[in-house]
Amino acid sequence: xxxxxxxxxxxxxxxxxxxxxxxxxxxxxxxxxxxxxxxxxxxxxxxxxxxxxxxxxxxxxxxxxxxxxxxxxxxxxxxxxxxxxxxxxxxxxxxxxxxxxxxxxxxxxxxxxxxxxx
Amino acid sequence: xxxxxxxxxxxxxxxxxxxxxxxxxxxxxxxxxxxxxxxxxxxxxxxxxxxxxxxxxxxxxxxxxxxxxxxxxxxxxxxxxxxxxxxxxxxxxxxxxxxxxxxxxxxxxxxxxxx
Numbered sequence: 001x002x003x004x005x006x007x008x009x010x011x012x013x014x015x016x017x018x019x020x021x022x023x024x025x026x027x028x029x030x031x032x033x034x035x036x037x038x039x040x041x042x043x044x045x046x047x048x049x050x051x052x053x054x055x056x057x058x059x060x061x062x063x064x065x066x067x068x069x070x071x072x073x074x075x076x077x078x079x080x081x082x083x084x085x086x087x088x089x090x091x092x093x094x095x096x097x098x099x100x101x102x103x104x105x106x107x108x109x110x111x112x113x114x115x116x117x118x
Numbered sequence: 119x120x121x122x123x124x125x126x127x128x129x130x131x132x133x134x135x136x137x138x139x140x141x142x143x144x145x146x147x148x149x150x151x152x153x154x155x156x157x158x159x160x161x162x163x164x165x166x167x168x169x170x171x172x173x174x175x176x177x178x179x180x181x182x183x184x185x186x187x188x189x190x191x192x193x194x195x196x197x198x199x200x201x202x203x204x205x206x207x208x209x210x211x212x213x214x215x216x217x218x219x220x221x222x223x224x225x226x227x228x229x230x231x232x233x
Binding site: 004006033040041042043045048056088090092106107108109110111112114 | 154
């Protein structure tokens with residue numbers, strides 16, 4: 001069983017709505033990630049938080065706004081999304097940010113939040 | 119730059135037969151290599167990894183993978199496939215000499231195991 005918990009599992013929203021995706025891990029990991037995955041495609045990196053600070057933003061549109069309130073929680077705030085943003089949003093964590101302390105970069109994924117934008 | 123190629127979109131195998139899912143990689147230094155499996159409407163589950171040492175790596179659910187440096191490959195194998203192994207498999211690589219690099223995923227291979 002995964003130790004990264006994502007809520008909600010499913011979300012349907014209109015283009016004018018504001019919603020949030022939540023992710024939680026209690027493994028003591030200090031790096032957390034948001035990925036976007038379209039059907040039958042590999043995950044695409046969106047954001048990386050390292051020690052609760054945003055370290056990577058892969059040129060994601062501002063209608064996606066990440067937040068890391070503490071080392072265990074990661075949120076993704078959604079506003080004014082487009083239908084093409086419909087996808088599976090995956091949260092992941094790693095023990096320390098990739099490359100530090102000999103970390104191999106192994107990621108632990110949550111089950112994902114399936115987002116549909118109408 | 120680092121990259122991963124999974125040359126087969128789909129692999130079909132009969133239950134009980136051995137299976138191989140292919141992966142080749144490209145990094146400028148030495149690689150960390152990973153296999154993940156994804157069942158329908160689920161997240162990615164870690165199967166196994168190669169860091170250093172023995173080229174044959176054993177992982178979860180009876181899977182193993184062989185690191186071949188000369189061929190820059192890391193093929194996933196299982197001696198006897200199960201119907202429940204049917205899923206989407208992703209190979210991933212990270213260059214250990216590039217501290218800022220994230221994992222790069224291959225395009226995925228759908229494994230279909232038929233009874």
